[in-house]
Amino acid sequence: QVQLVESGGGLVQPGGSLRLSCAASGFTFSSYFMSWYRQAPGKERELVATISWRGATTNYADSVRGRFTISRDNAKNTVYLQMNSLKSEDTAVYYCNTQRGSLGYWGQGTQVTVSS
Numbered sequence: 001q002v003q004l005v006e007s008g009g010g011l012v013q014p015g016g017s018l019r020l021s022c023a024a025s026g027f028t029f030s031s032y033f034m035s036w037y038r039q040a041p042g043k044e045r046e047l048v049a050t051i052s053w054r055g056a057t058t059n060y061a062d063s064v065r066g067r068f069t070i071s072r073d074n075a076k077n078t079v080y081l082q083m084n085s086l087k088s089e090d091t092a093v094y095y096c097n098t099q100r101g102s103l104g105y106w107g108q109g110t111q112v113t114v115s116s
Contacts (some may be wrong), residue, residue, distance in 0.1 A: 003106040005108070017082070020080065036096060091115070092109065
């Protein structure tokens with residue numbers, strides 16, 4: 001079965017950096033787009049970034065473009081989210097996602113808190 005396990009979250013000061021990882025299993029990782037979403041308290045879950053099968057194409061939310069970078073290592077079945085110049089408004093639980101049509105698979109999430 002599809003499993004997604006996020007890691008790398010934590011507490012960081014404004015302007016700092018974090019790298020999130022998502023280890024995938026139970027499917028042919030290199031055949032699917034992968035995405036990162038986030039959900040802040042009291043807000044809806046929002047799409048942060050998406051990467052194509054081999055990483056040639058990436059897309060970002062306007063709020064993170066230029067600060068975050070999504071990448072993947074198909075040999076390790078892992079997708080990453082490098083987050084730089086973090087702001088307080090980036091505070092959220094970050095989730096890894098893969099879609100099968102309208103069916104979404106999600107990890108358990110990893111908390112990112114940006115605070116001084």
